[in-house]
Amino acid sequence: MTEIRPKVGILVFPGSNDDRDAAWALAALGADPVLVWHGDEELPRLDAVVLPGGFSYGDYLRAGAIARFSPAMASVARFASDGGFVLGICNGFQILCEAGLLPGVLQPNRSLSFVCRDVGLTVERSDTPFTARCEVGQRLTIPVKHGDGCWYAPPELLGELEANGQIALRYAPGENPNGAVADVAGVLNADATVMGLMPHPEHAVDPLLGPADGALVLASLVDAARNRILTVV
């Protein structure tokens, strides 16, 4: 019997540039990726949503600030509030923060330089739809490429998030590429159904091209989306 291929929608904004890599990676990992134009008000029937990397709306005003008003984003918010799994990668993470679907904000890198390199990450949670194939404490190597990746939350909010276990991924000691507070690389919503991360798992799937640890993150999402079909139907 062939395994069910869950439908994973990938939003395409003007200025998205990792949508096709995300589609390729998700297909390689057993999903049926569907590109969804940001101007579409209704999402097709989907089992998970990915907001890809890029520079939606040219990062005008603040990264992600304009994209959150795209017609499709209201549907993504509804999808998330119904318990649907939403993963935001890089610019997708920035959009989710600006849309209030994830806590905190992404600021310009402390160095003011664009960083593009492999970074070491430490897995903080393995009981989420995005990290189930990992183990707590596991070190992953996944590339980053961003200018505005310095995640920030005021001390009180950060304390709450730490207490609720909403920090899913951290940069490994000495690896923080952007000055993010508490070395935060990936953040969850309170229900752990929405995650954003600055590193690009879709660029780390094929071992021919370097580290393949990104496959653990995306395959976790594909598993979770598939299980959701089996349990919801």
Add this chain to the structure above:
Amino acid sequence: MKATVLVRPKAGILDPQGAAVQSSLRQLGFPVEGARVGRVIDVDVEAGSTDEARAAVERMCEQLLANPLIESYEIEVSA
């Protein structure tokens, strides 16, 4: 009606652009103790009174122009 919004990084929030500007000004020989970089947004808004304009711009700031986690804003309305 014309309004000007000044958006600034909140006190205590890291402002790498400001730090870079400060360091460049010091290299030019200016005894600069601090610099913060914000942004200015001029809006032309239809409104019946300055109060109405101010209230509208206030909502614009809350919903889009500033991120309250890291930025503060001031609004000037000219009749």
